Amino acid sequence: MHELGILSSLVHTIEKIVTEEGLTEVEKIVIEVGELSGIVPRYIEQCYPAAVYKTFMEKTALELVTVPGIVKCRDCGLVFNAAANDLRCPDCSGQNLEILEGNDMIVKELVCR
Amino acid sequence: MNGFKVLQVQQSVFADNDRRAEQLRQELKTQGVFLLNLMSSPGAGKTTLLSRTIESLNGKLKIGIMEADIDSDVDARTIEGFGAKVIQLHTGGMCHLDAEMTRQGLEALGTNDVELAILENVGNLVCPAEFDTGAVKKAMILSVPEGDDKPLKYPLIFSVCDVVLINKIDVLPYFDFDMERCAANIRTRNPAAKIIPVCARTGEGIDAWTDWLCNEVTAWQKP
Ligand SMILES: Nc1nc2c(ncn2[C@@H]2O[C@H](COP(=O)(O)OP(=O)(O)OP(=O)(O)O)[C@@H](O)[C@H]2O)c(=O)[nH]1
Ligand SMILES: [Mg+2]
Ligand SMILES: [Zn+2]
Numbered sequence: 001m002h003e004l005g006i007l008s009s010l011v012h013t014i015e016k017i018v019t020e021e022g023l024t025e026v027e028k029i030v031i032e033v034g035e036l037s038g039i040v041p042r043y044i045e046q047c048y049p050a051a052v053y054k055t056f057m058e059k060t061a062l063e064l065v066t067v068p069g070i071v072k073c074r075d076c077g078l079v080f081n082a083a084a085n086d087l088r089c090p091d092c093s094g095q096n097l098e099i100l101e102g103n104d105m106i107v108k109e110l111v112c113r
Numbered sequence: 114m115n116g117f118k119v120l121q122v123q124q125s126v127f128a129d130n131d132r133r134a135e136q137l138r139q140e141l142k143t144q145g146v147f148l149l150n151l152m153s154s155p156g157a158g159k160t161t162l163l164s165r166t167i168e169s170l171n172g173k174l175k176i177g178i179m180e181a182d183i184d185s186d187v188d189a190r191t192i193e194g195f196g197a198k199v200i201q202l203h204t205g206g207m208c209h210l211d212a213e214m215t216r217q218g219l220e221a222l223g224t225n226d227v228e229l230a231i232l233e234n235v236g237n238l239v240c241p242a243e244f245d246t247g248a249v250k251k252a253m254i255l256s257v258p259e260g261d262d263k264p265l266k267y268p269l270i271f272s273v274c275d276v277v278l279i280n281k282i283d284v285l286p287y288f289d290f291d292m293e294r295c296a297a298n299i300r301t302r303n304p305a306a307k308i309i310p311v312c313a314r315t316g317e318g319i320d321a322w323t324d325w326l327c328n329e330v331t332a333w334q335k336p
Pocket of ligand 1: 153154158161162235282283314315
């Protein structure tokens, strides 16, 4: 599954940060998931226990924050929420959209000891 | 505060993979190995096209193939039958390959005697498109029975590919697939994409494809 692979690589990423910063334990991670990232937050939650199983993050809590997908219509310039408008410009019905925000998945915070 | 520390990280998950992919690409450049990422939906004809490609190149390029599948080694055995160096990668339930898995695959394949490495990605039009594997170029196959509207429904994969092969043109008479409409749909997503109609079954159109491959490999091997 898509989300499991993403989480496994995320564990790697965090492991690197933890080593670099000389930390020992990660209590919680805060992750931002964009609505246009193609990643389903519900799946992330479901896969999380499997992805951290037998890693240094086994006891680390997960907090997910959803970031709205904001796009700009290339035809008329309107900026709007993509999901709420079904990926179509509410003014001119244009579908040629530029993503401004919400197409990424970001490790936002680590709460550590 | 109990020894707690909040670290503001702001690290993108995709950026991490992109960095690894870029690094892999640079190493491949040094080694003179051209890596192609071949994607499509299940059954569009990736394995058949690769068999035909090996046949058609007829030893002109040293080829190594990585067959990525969730399970089974059917495709690897097919390719082996055509005399190319091949390994099977099991993705363990995963729907795509990322740069790290691709690197491991290349190490397992061994690239000392390979000029053209091809990754047959997992059959899927969504997930593989989102991950840079470190490949030099990306190609995808759209087969006629899937319909000419696919570029509209799966815009991302069409927008990231350098080449779109339209396969199974032998069955065009039986489907309402319109080649012109399909090309127009691809161009709205990706004006630069090269579109090559082929029939992997009979070999029709394969020369245009192998010519493209040979040119790209030569260009990549120039210092
Ligand atoms: N008529 C016709 N059939 C084709 C052509 N190319 C492939 N096929 C058939 O399509 C089926 C699937 O082909 P494969 O090459 O296994 O497709 P694939 O994309 O590798 O499939 P997966 O690895 O399962 O995703 C096989 O039965 C092929 O014989 C073609 O050009 N014309
Ligand atoms: Mg196959
Ligand atoms: Zn508009």
